[in-house]
Amino acid sequence: MPAYSLEPQVPFGLLVRATTAGQTIANIAADQIMEWVQAHRILIFRGFNLFDKTQFALYAQQLGEPLQWPFGAINELKVKPDAKNYLYTPSAVPLHWDGAFIGRIPYLIFFQCVKAPRPEDRGGTTFADTSRVLARATAAQRSRWQQATLRYRTEKIVHYGGTLTQRLVQAHPVTGEATLRFAEPVHDLNPVSVEVLDATPTEQADLIGELQAALYAPEVFYIHTWADNDIVLADNHVLLHGRDAFLNPNERHIQRINLLARPAHRGLAQFLKNSKTLRRTEFLIAEIPIFLIPVLLSAEDFRFLKKPELYVGLAGIYLLFNFGDLVNAYADRRVDAVYKSHLSNAVFELGEGGVRWQMRASVASTVLVSVWLTQRTGRWQFVPLTVIGWALGFQYSWRPLHFKSRGVWQLAAQWAVIFFGPMAYTSSLVTHFPQPAVLTLAAAYGLLQVGVLMLNNAEDYPEDRAAGLHTAxxxxxxxxxxxxxxxxxxxxxxxxxxxxxxLFKVEKLPKVAYLGLLPLAGAVAYIAQGYKTINQKIAAKDETAAAAVLKENGMLVPQWLKATAYTSLVAASVLFATRILRSSNQPSQTTGRKTRRSAV
Structure with missing residues (x-):
């Protein structure tokens, strides 16, 4: 049983103090913690052990859905020498709410203090209870506030920015109580402007000043002075928060996770959302060319579009991709909690048993598809290709082989299971057996894409090494x-x-058709230049600095994948279109010759 004492804070909040050493807040029921949050707005756990990063992210799932930021689920709040946003400086942070500019407002803010500043160096986190502000306001003030709409603008830097328009008074989405949705203007790095709509400049200044005076009143305002190992939970809807400026910037390190409220009832919509998340549908745009390029290179005409085996086969290969994605997400659910929290959270919400059930269903479906295709077409390769796909998809993420942690074998497994195997499969849907030239192209295409994915894999280098994964x-x-x-x-x-x-030469395509290869040549040159630039940037840097550069360039990966995929699809389409044009011209040419012979 957890041992703790409860100490109400003034003017609001509850401090939960451990009375024996070695405890974590995981020993306290999550339902109890949520009750305390609703009653007291802010919880301070003191004397409990901190979580490591993975445990922190995993435990957070017990309280809500971790919000995924570009840097992962955990925001490391510490001063950065090259800060582009005031959050990462020792300056004061005005009152605001989290999630303003991303369209998803967290319910809870979950902090743990790795290193606290000395009390004399300040750096406390400030909170204002807007429900208390509304309760203390006069009728005239409440009337003005209920009619007010504010517009916020800031340049998008780091992980948020843009323009946002919000009603000032809003209902709490969980409890229904009235709250204030207000952020103070920022006059610092990444400034934020605040405009009251349909108001004169004087009226705007008066309203903002009135709100600030109300929010900083002692009866509604609380400053949390951090101590090492403090863990804090705060309601982001009813509270606004900020930060006191502090000295000795190297002496303050706080980790933060934003938690979205989960639906009260997880119905079919939530099940489908999580199932879709695990199937990585964001990759479908890059997978379509994998499916279509071999089909276009192998088909003689449009008749393949009328054959049901094409559509059943495409569904089968997509199910194989789904199986690999499900296995990978399930196997990496702990590692992903920090940097790919949407995947880990989807596993959490579906339940481990639910994910295993979906994996089995995917396997069973691909068995049925491969057997049906073999019987329908008489082509033997579908069953072994499917079995190899299962094996590689499973063993990529799981022991004993665990290709993901087998050095350069990881690249070979990715090449086979994501590119070469599926391309051989889809080619077989329209021809008895893929031509050697088509298989050669599939091999080259797969290598090209694997080379691009190496940049994506490199982004995870520090985390993979820390987790003991021996990736390529x-x-x-x-x-x-x-x-x-x-x-x-x-x-x-x-x-x-x-x-x-x-392939163009074998088909004797006209010279003009070779222009269809120029986009692919341009894409290859674009990637070559990109890698050259990256290698020049990291050449003189240590691994930590080099890893930061690679993370900054991670957004190039989807661009490069799509560039090579769709320019290859263009080239395949040119070849297929030429075939179609030739086949459509042949009957007319034959008819013309017969007419001329008849005339003679």
């Missing part, structure tokens, strides 16, 4: 792996262009 990037080393990636993409890009050129 860890095995090769951060700097060397990026040089290898540059070589792979360059070589594979040339091989892909050569394969397309060979």
């Amino acid at each position: 990037i860890v095995a090769l080393g951060l700097h060397h792996s990026m040089r290898v990636a540059q070589a792979i993409t360059g070589g594979a890009g040339l091989l892909a262009l050569g394969s397309f050129t060979y």
